[in-house]
Amino acid sequence: MSPAGYVFLSVILFVIGGVGVLIRRNMILVFMSIELMLNACNLAFVSFARLHGNLNGQVVAFFVMVVAAAEVVVGLAILMAIYRARRSASVDDASLLKN
């Protein structure tokens, strides 16, 4: 399988993740979609690293993983806090900042 196939796969994964973020109401699922988008990016980085024959993309992919891990920790903590306060995991209910 040529490296270009991995790039196409990453694009498909990114679009699935993006659509998931936009249309799903459940916070957990939105969160998972974000993770999917991040991993699609990682896949693209690694593919490009392979294509160009250097390690820069792979290094960035590692950084993204580390940052994503931290983001998951903080994000899930916020999620838990919101769920405890409101008994709801819907993103549309958390719209207090409007107007």
Added chain:
Amino acid sequence: MTTLAATGVLRYSWLLLAFPVFGAAVLLIGGRRTDRWGHLLGVLMSLASFVYGVIAFVTLIGYAAPDRSRDLHMYSWIPVAGFQANIGILLDPLSVCFVLLITGVGSLILIYAVGYMAHDTDRRRFFGYMNLFIVAMLLLVLSDNYVGLYAGWEGVGLASYLLIGFWQFKPTAAAAAKKAFVANRVGDAGLSLAIMLMFAEFGSVSFTGVFSSVHSGGSGVASALGLLLLLGACGKSAQVPLQSWLLDAMEGPTPVSALIHAATMVTAGVYLIVRSSPIFNAGPTAQLAVTVVGAVTLLFGAIIGCAKDDIKKALAGSTMSQIGYMTLAAGLGPAGYAFAIAHLLAHGFFKAGLFLGAGSVMHGMDDEVDMRRYGGLRKLLPVTYVTFGLGYLAIIGIPPFSGFFTKDGIIDAAWEKGGTSGWVLAACAIIGAGITAFYMSRVMLMTYFGPKRWEENGVLGGAGAHPAYKEPHVPHPHESPLVMTVPMILLAIGSVAAGGFLIINSRLVDFLAPVVGVPPTSHGIWTGPGIIALVLSLIGIGIAWVMYGRVPAPVIAPHGSVLTHAARADLYGDAFNESVLMRPGQWLTRLSVYFDSRGVDGLVNGLAATIGGTSGRMRRLQNGFVRSYALSMLIGAVLLVAGLLVVRL
């Protein structure tokens, strides 16, 4: 002309001002406490000024003719670098003539007012204002510089305003006072601009400073100065085009009309022109303008005088016309200055006498002013009739009364000017003499002759009438008390003798020569133009007798011709002001208001409304839904990427 320092008794010339200042201060500050004796103090202070004026006059006569200009420096009013305005008193032949006129005629009129205003609860305030007027008028004629003159000029304007509106409970009087004040402001603007121009051009505002350097400024500057001074004179002296206020000013008490609006204040414009003679001599354009204004006004006032049924307004038209004669003479240069002053002094006597006579008639007729309700009063008011009649003979110029000498002097001076302008001016003056004879005979016939129209129709009462006089009622005309008739008799003597005394042997001409120069030619008493004027006057009397003496005047004014209508409406002076000045002014105001509210405010408000509306619409984007934020981020990212791709391609 050189000015010497005042010495001897003239060092006390500040007393001239101090007496009436004291009177005005006591009466106006003292208030009701001075009610009982206030009028006596007012008369006394005016008389004291007159006595000092006579002493000053005798002292001046004692000096040699070139040494008769005496200056008394009182104090430095505005001493700043490069600008000196002093309060100083200049006693010279010209100013001393005015001092005698103002204090002499003023004292007589104040004595008369003691009787005339006896029933007025505010008589003390009246005398306070009158003293204030005398101070201001004396300051005007005595000041040795233009700034002091201007202070007096404004002072008489204030006194005139206060006295026209003396019966301020009458809306017409209050409106007339305001009208006079506003019309005078226009003229005052001209005078103040002239003073500023003097300072800018010559660096001085004193008479000596300006007159010594006026020749170096060229005729352009002199003409500009002259025209500005003429504007000031037009305002104060009710000359066309600023004439409209004088007829309304008759709303004031009759002594005010006699002193301020006939004898003294309205002649201040003539004084200004004669005093500024070096400026006018150097500016021929301004001189021509002065003569034109004078000629137009003398006909204008005379025509108005022909149609007025209000005795005071008829006399006011006559005042306007006579001041037109003076202005005309003052515009003729050295040939006319002395005659302008001679006519001014004689006019001061006979016009004051005529007004006091009119006041005496009104006093006897329950304040009725409509001549159509007079008639046959000569038997009932014999003293008034005789004194008024002498004033009448003086104003229409029947020899040997005053007007004959002084008016003919002006007509001759205009005639001798030569050229087309001299012809036209002399013709105007001669025709004016004929019209004067007509309207004055009309006043005389309607008031003192014919049937007693008040017996069958009653009178309505006029200015200051008692509220009980709203219905027509039959008055009981009676001669006025002695305190009123004695001043009238003295003024009548002046009307008879003043003109001849001043003109025969060139007394006044020689007396004034050091100040205003010598006329180029001297002429006799009987001259061609003078005789033509006399004949026209007799014709005028004849026409008046045919129209008003042979047939009785109807009580309701007949419809009359177009000219009569125009004259009744003051020759549309008010209509002109209203359509040319007032209405465009109102339009301008409305336009400014519209521009301000729609233009300036509109711009600011519109900007605020636009920002407010836009932010209101933008606010709706902040709906709080995370997903829509995410979508906008996505769209933004897509657009960014697309943009980058496009740029790279």
